[in-house]
Amino acid sequence: MAMRNAYVDQFPSEARLISAAFWSSFLALAIGGSLGLVQALHRTDYLRFIDSVDYYTVLTAHGVLLAITFTIFFLVGIFTWAVTTSLDRGLEDLRFSWAWYAMMVVGTVLVGVSILGGVVDSIDMQADVLFTFYAPLQAHPAFYVGLVLFVVGTWLAGADWFRTWWAWRGENPDERIPLPTFMTLTTTLFWYLCTLGVALSILVLLLPWSMGIVDSVNPLLSRTLFWYFGHAVVYFWLMPAYMMWYIMLPKLSGGKLFSDPLARVVFVLFLLLSTPTGIHHQYLDPGIAEGYKFIAMTNTMFLLLPSLLTAFTVVASMEHGARQRGGTGYLGWLKALPWRDPVFTGMALAGLMFAAAGFSGMINAGMNINYLVHNTWWIVGHFHLTVGTAVALTFMAAAYWFVPQVTGKQLWNRSLALGQVLLWFVGMTFMSNAMHRSGLFGMPRRTAEPQYQGFNFEPAAGTVGEINAQVALGAALLTIALALFLLNMVMTTIGGESDAIPDNTYAGTLSGPEDAPVVLDNLKLWTAIATVLVVFAYTLPLASIIDAGGLFGPGIEGFQLTIGIDPAIVLESVREVMP
Amino acid sequence: MNIHTYEKVWLAAAMVLIVGFIATITYGAVGPGIAMIDDEAGSIDPAEINDDERFAEPGVEHVGGNEYEVTVVAQAWSYSPAEIEVPANSEVTFYVTSRDVTHSFSVVGTNVNTMVIPGQVSEMTVQFDEPGEYGILCNEYCGEYHHTMEGKLNVVPEDEFDLTELSVEAPDEVDAGNETTITANVSNGMQEDLETTATLEIGEQQSERDVTVAGDSTEQVEFTVDTADLGEGDHDWTVTVDDYEESGTLSVVADDGNASADGGDGDA
Structure with a gap:
């Protein structure tokens, strides 16, 4: 047998753990993604086979399964790969590693079952509270417990990576932190910092309140603590995609990473700025002074910097690779890139869509321009470009390389994989573009039936019907792409072992860590500064919210507006708003 | 640290872009004066909304000149009031709060858009x-009939706008031969005096009274009705003040001593 040097050959035990994490992620993607099609067809009124009141249960499941479960299960796999590969050592104790994985699974199951209770009568639970679970909408305690278990699972995963790095550090005291490990550790650090907010919100406010231990909640406080976590979480999903663009794309292009030092600068900037920006999701919230919103906006705008730097480095690295492959000319080098490789093409298209997402994000970030688009379908269009493409498409493309690495089995069908990433790109172009446009004339997000009695939407260009058609078409294409991806993954996994798996490597660098100032590796320093920035951005707003409304709010009890509502009251409400 | 020249240029351009964004938004705040929803309007206990000075009777109020205040209570799944009318060329300050969960108050296709969080009052001032x-909708999920939560905002020409209210007190029945009174209460929500005419039509008769209602107050206009002129039977009446009218029926019955208890002398 030829000497194969895939990840599964180097770290067979870790490969099994990563496989398990990937499959948990794919399962969430399968369920959550299919629910997305149900929603798209329902909202646009092409096909309504669920009751509109159940739409919100479906939407909750779609959001939680895709934004939390799919992304985070996949990234714990990638980060485990990154740490072990770049430090060239296994995890310290696989029992510990399986424990955090199991904790994440149990958390997901609890959350999933409590959401499912919204449509299955025999489960006496409900969690129709959407991904954001804004109090005083109240879910079953199992929903909150599940979220806590899941997050604690990720904390332990982070501890596992740190432990591995500390062990390596002991043996290699004078070496620079390898770039993939550096990326993992900085990301983990801001994850610890930001999840503290949501953990406090759940453990101190929401869980005791859902169990009836305290009988009131301060909605603005729990909401602010959610967004303290809620923006950084998007960078938690995004950083593994960035890692792929930094350390895989240059290699796939046939070259090297342009600059290791700037990659470190970028990740340090994300550590510093990911969390003290959350209030930009609350630009339109009462009870928060304008000054705090301005601080959040300034931090957000400066977060453009690492993304703009990434755009430069990634494109420069791709150009370097293309020129190594014989590409010439100002733009002619683009033709020399390996466009037939689904891993490369998927990641490159994901990066391109992220650039578009950057532009709509700049609109969202502008606090007074945000009035026009806040909570409209524009926002949904925006994050289907970010988490729905920059992250999801990069992860799917990465899976075409990673799954063979961790299973030792060759990708079942490479052409199908190429078609799949293209189809995702095309489907998302239709869907996201139409969503963005509809937001500009005020069509709301999170609505089962955006058809109103008293008024019609008035698009400046095009029609509502045409926009709905594009969304439904895009969603259908995305669902087909999703099915093709899963088919390829299943067929690859049930296939036989192959000797033709490429070696487990990542990109070298043109300008290496020796060019990077040593201070960049001082994680304690950056964590301290990140903490100071968070204290600066959040102490005063939180203090004033608690001062005005109290820790537990002014007698605000829970609402489960899916049960116990008298239908007569519903009709009354409906009648009242009719002209 | 070794940074490529092109990358330095890119870095500088990125910084210019970022600072430029912050500058334009700052200009939007201090130049055209686009203020953010903030904490100025304070907090409120949702259980006390019905006793709150501002929110007990939500609706449109005239502050003076072209300035108005509109208070709105959002609840699952409606706004109170469901329909709002304000004049053009006005400056309207909205105060919105929620009785139950988080909602939004969003005027479709405009930048009038705020979250409505229980415990908080959202305040925003808008020029019309x-x-x-315009349609108003809730764009924050608020329970299973969230998609039915809507309202209406009508900006009417200035000369078609007023805050006049008319309510009429009239007896249903009166004994033939007695006099009775139909009282029109004309209230004026504007700060300026309202000079108008109240008209009563009953049977073949019509009477008019000029009335001046001071700003933010109510005047009573009394019409004396003599049943002798009307005769026995049912008589439809209509009171009209500007575009407002209220109608009813007055029964004049024979005084046979068996009249209903409230027939009496016709006092309302």
């Missing part, structure tokens, strides 16, 4: 230059 009709 032109007449127009």
Whole structure:
């Protein structure tokens, strides 16, 4: 047998753990993604086979399964790969590693079952509270417990990576932190910092309140603590995609990473700025002074910097690779890139869509321009470009390389994989573009039936019907792409072992860590500064919210507006708003 | 640290872009004066909304000149009031709060958009230059009939706008031969005096009274009705003040001593 040097050959035990994490992620993607099609067809009124009141249960499941479960299960796999590969050592104790994985699974199951209770009568639970679970909408305690278990699972995963790095550090005291490990550790650090907010919100406010231990909640406080976590979480999903663009794309292009030092600068900037920006999701919230919103906006705008730097480095690295492959000319080098490789093409298209997402994000970030688009379908269009493409498409493309690495089995069908990433790109172009446009004339997000009695939407260009058609078409294409991806993954996994798996490597660098100032590796320093920035951005707003409304709010009890509502009251409400 | 020249240029351009963004938004705040929803309007206990000075009777109030205040209570799944009317060329400050969960108050296709969080009061001031009709919707999920939560905002031409209210007190029945009174209460929500005419039509008769209602107050206009002129039977009446009218029926019955208890002398 030829000497194969895939990840599964180097770290067979870790490969099994990563496989398990990937499959948990794919399962969430399968369920959550299919629910997305149900929603798209329902909202646009092409096909309504669920009751509109159940739409919100479906939407909750779609959001939680895709934004939390799919992304985070996949990234714990990638980060485990990154740490072990770049430090060239296994995890310290696989029992510990399986424990955090199991904790994440149990958390997901609890959350999933409590959401499912919204449509299955025999489960006496409900969690129709959407991904954001804004109090005083109240879910079953199992929903909150599940979220806590899941997050604690990720904390332990982070501890596992740190432990591995500390062990390596002991043996290699004078070496620079390898770039993939550096990326993992900085990301983990801001994850610890930001999840503290949501953990406090759940453990101190929401869980005791859902169990009836305290009988009131301060909605603005729990909401602010959610967004303290809620923006950084998007960078938690995004950083593994960035890692792929930094350390895989240059290699796939046939070259090297342009600059290791700037990659470190970028990740340090994300550590510093990911969390003290959350209030930009609350630009339109009462009870928060304008000054705090301005601080959040300034931090957000400066977060453009690492993304703009990434755009430069990634494109420069791709150009370097293309020129190594014989590409010439100002733009002619683009033709020399390996466009037939689904891993490369998927990641490159994901990066391109992220650039578009950057532009709509700049609109969202502008606090007074945000009035026009806040909570409209524009926002949904925006994050289907970010988490729905920059992250999801990069992860799917990465899976075409990673799954063979961790299973030792060759990708079942490479052409199908190429078609799949293209189809995702095309489907998302239709869907996201139409969503963005509809937001500009005020069509709301999170609505089962955006058809109103008293008024019609008035698009400046095009029609509502045409926009709905594009969304439904895009969603259908995305669902087909999703099915093709899963088919390829299943067929690859049930296939036989192959000797033709490429070696487990990542990109070298043109300008290496020796060019990077040593201070960049001082994680304690950056964590301290990140903490100071968070204290600066959040102490005063939180203090004033608690001062005005109290820790537990002014007698605000829970609402489960899916049960116990008298239908007569519903009709009354409906009648009242009719002209 | 070794940074490529092109990358330095890119870095500088990125910084210019970022600072430029912050500058334009700052200009939007201090130049055109686009203020953010903030904490100025304070907090409120949702259980006390019905006793709150501002929110007990939500609706439109005239502050003076072209300034108005509109208070709105959002609840699952409606706004109170469901329909709002304000004049063009006005400056309207909205105060919105929620009785139950988080909602939004969003005027479709405009930048009038705020979250409505229980415990908090959202305040925003809007200029309405032109007449127009707008939908209002809730864009934050608020329970299973969230998608039915809507309202209406009508900006009417200035000369078609008033805050006049008319309510009429009239007996249903009166004994033939007695006099009775129909009272029109004309209230004026504007700060300026309202000079108008109240008209009563009953049977073949019509009477008019000029009335001046001071700003933010109510006047009573009494019409004396002599049943002798009307005769026995049912008589439809209508009271009209500007575009407002209220109608009813007055029964004049024979005084046979068996009249209903409230027939009496016709006092309302």
